[in-house]
Amino acid sequence: MAEVASVDPETDPPHLSVTLDEAASWRNEQGSAYRELTDSADRTEASETLAHALLRQSGPFASTLGAWLQGMSAPGVFEDEVHLTILALFADDIGVGxxxxxxxxxxxxxxxxxxxPELAVDADELAAERSVRDHxxxxxxxxxxxxxxxxxxAPLIGGIDVVLRSVGMLPCWEALRASEGAPAEWARLDLARSTxxxxIAAPLDVSRGVAEKFCATDEAARRQVAFGAAWMLDALRSWNELLLDEARAALHPQRAMEQLIRERAREGAVYHQNFRMGGGETLSELLKQAKTDPGPLLTELAATRMVKPGHAERSSLVNGLIGPKGPMFRVFSADDVEVISKWIDSLADSEPEPVPPSAARVPGALPPGLLDRTAEEGVVxxxxxxxxFVLQGRVLAPGTRDFALRYVNRWLARAKRSLGRTDRSLPERWTSAGLRPWLLDMHDKHGVEFETGRSGDLPTxxxxxxxxxxxxxxxxxDGSWLQGFTDAGLATSRYGFPLFETYWDELGNGDIELNHPKIYRDVLREMGIDLxxxxxREFAxxxxxxxxxLERPVYWLCLGKLPHTFMSEILGMNLAMELSGVGGSYRTARRFLKHYGFSTHFVDLHNTIDNVSTGHSAWAADAIDTHMRTVSKLSTPAESAAEWERIRIGYESLAPLPSSTIADRIGDRFLTTPWKPRSQGGSLFHHAPVEVS
Structure with missing residues (x-):
């Protein structure tokens, strides 16, 4: 049984610089190990077998590239330069845009x-690929x-990131990239290089800077960075040893056959109780034993008439029993048949060189002292x-999640009652023409409202x-309703990538001077307000x-933490938000701010980047259209209509109208104890209806 790799948190971890030097040395050493492996597989067939084995077994790790950073961005650190830098690294990893x-x-x-091609799937689908070993x-x-x-x-993740970027290209992939005519895509797997x-020109330098800033925070953060780096290198070494072992096994017919038999023995043992092998045991009995020791079964099998050592093409095991007309057709996949055939061919060698299995530890275990913290129930x-205050972070513990679900559902119930009561709602039906025509109509409407209200009285x-x-x-x-779209799977999806790009824009694309919250604080300071x-907690x-x-902000914070549960509603709310001020109230706000000598940078910026042609409003509409086209292909008309209704409710939820009946108003109060969320009224910066009580 493989030992689980870990690093003891009770001992002082090596200094970060020491671990990074070790990581670079390890990468070079393993490069030599893989070169020896590729040299031994210089024949075309063996080279292909090796490439397939390395790709197959490294697939799960490939699915994590950059994803360890996916949870680092949160509202509470929207203006923190270190976290903005981390977001920039993540944006580069996922190919933002x-x-x-x-x-x-x-x-x-x-x-x-x-x-x-079976490996070209989303991360969660890799678990269904049986040929990838559990460890x-x-x-x-x-x-x-x-x-x-x-x-x-957070500091631990900083240590993990800098080690992985110090390694850069994993040695197993570097070995495949070194082959003649290797595809250009290999370069994008090098974490030390920008995509x-x-x-970002040099991700390694940026990551090292992040780690150093964490270390400068305090001693606890320094230890956590160092621990994360040491743990990552230790786990990577163990993972790599297991990968090397799988690669060697793939090139060694006997090892590959043993592995195949171990995997299939349990299901095969259910049958063959009446089929006796040469030694007197039934095939079923040998299969039961093969779950842990396939040697006796393979010895017996090699001695049967079904196997012609050195000649798979003449062996009835391959071309008869498991062939298209055989009684065991489809029991083995094409890859399995290839393993069986190579094993039979190898039996011509009188004494094949044994390759012992690796004693590598299974990587990935974290010390219990660290994991105990995940048992928190959360604050209600x-x-x-x-x-x-509680919702400023990224994590959503069970108790807090229950609160967030209740809050969002109450808010959406009110938004549903608001549908169709104004001329600002989304159309009742979605059509294949998409939302662009409607978007332009709404933009025109905002323009008319602005021109109509220009002569109105100025506020004081x-x-x-x-x-x-x-x-x-x-x-x-700003943008907190989209924080869930930093999940790597959502950020790169057909409908999710423009939402991540919107989020990335709101936070300044890695530049603190373009960060929207920072720009807004500058306006507040001009007004003599420091927050x-x-x-x-002081802010809240x-x-x-x-x-x-605080009521609508809390809705945004809850919504952003539940991207899968409220996907449809977020798509709708996002469009409402991005469109809310374009062409109308942003221009009105500009007039007010300019009149009193305050900066108009914030509203000017939003009126351009939220535009309905190539800006956030357009992206929001396109994301909805992409989602609805997919839904309409896979669902019944009734299901598509229900999905569109959810999007419409989400759009309405930016600023629901007050309940229209006394009964609904009373119901709202009972449903929202201990306090009642209400829509915030129309605002200086956003085009939204005013709620009156």
Missing amino acids: GPRSSRYDAFKVLATQYGR MFALPAALFAISRRSDAF GATD PADIREAY REQVIDETLQLAPLTLI APTGS YDTRFREES
Whole structure:
């Protein structure tokens, strides 16, 4: 039984620089090991076998490339330069701005080019690929799990990232890339090199800078960075030893056949109770034994008339028993038949050289002391201010998740009652023509409203300042409803990539000077208002904020943490938000701000990047159309209509109208205890209806 690899958190981990030097040395050493392996497989057939084995068994790890960073961005750190840098690294890894453009997507292309299209699937689908050994999933599973607890493991993840980028191209992939005529996609698997999707030129240097900044925070963070780096290198060594063992086994017919028999013995043992082998035991009995020791079965099988040593093409085991007309047709896959054939051919050698199985440890285990922290039940907020504070992080513990579900469902119930009561709702039906024509109509409507209201009275300076202050809890978490789209699978999907790109834009594309929350804080400072960091308790409990100013932000925070549960509603709400001020209220706000001498940068920026032609509004509409086209292909008309209804409700949820009947109003109050979420009214910066109580 393989030992589980781990690093003891009780001992002082090596200094980060020592671990990084070891990582570079290890990469070079393993490069030599893989070159020896490829040299031994210089025949075309053997070379193909080796390539297939390496691609197949490294597939789960490839699916994690960059994904360990997917949970690092959260509203509470929207203005933190270290986390913005991490988001930039992640954006580069997933190829922001295009669907299926991530490093893992490059691996999928390579798998197809090398004749293994079954590996060109989403990460969760790899689990169904039986030829991938269970232990090759251990380290990838640990990395995915760690990514879900960035609140606890942020410095540790920094250590993990810098080690992996120090290694750069995994030695197993470097060996395949070194072959003549290797595809260009290999370069995109090198974590030390940029994919070209962002302005990051040297990811390794950037990652090292992030790790150093974490280390400078305090001693606890320094230890966690060092521990993460040491753990990652230790786990990578063990994972690589297992991969090497699988590759050697694939090139060694006896080992490959033994592995195949172990995998299939359990199901085969159910049959063949009456088929006796030469030694007197039934085939069923030998198969039961083969689950742990396939040697006796293979010895017996090699001695039967079904096997002609050295001549698979003449062996009835291959061309009769398991062939198209045989009684065991389809019991073995084409790859299995290839393994059986190579084993039979190898039997011509009198004494094949034995290759002992590896004693490598299974990588991926984290010490129990670290994992105990994931057992937290989470906080159930008692009031709106606590909700705003608790939801600033990325993690969503069970108790907090239950709260978020209830809050969103209550909000959406009110949004549903608002449908069709104004001329701003989405059309009742979605058509294959898409939303672009409707989008232009709404843009025209905003323009008319702006021109109509130009001669209206200006608000007072105090009113403009107060409105700007009350919008701070909302605007300083701009884009938070899309935070779930940093999940690698969603960020690279056909409908999700423009939503991630929108999120990336809201946070400044890695540049703090373009960061929307930072720009908004600059306006507030011009007005003489200094606020605590958004993720702090002090911010949520700032008495200058009216409680109703926190209600819609809490909805956004809840929604952003439940991207799969409320996918349809998020698509709708995103369009409503991006379209809300374009052409109308942003221009109105500009007039007010300029009149009193305040910067108009924030509203000017949004009126351009949210535009209905090539901006966020257009992307939001296109994401909905892409999603609905997929749904309409796979669903009944009734199911498609139901999906569109959910999107319409999501659109309405940006600013639901007040309940229209006394009964609904009373019901709202009972449903929303201990406090009642209400829609925030129309605002200086967003085109939304005013709710009156």
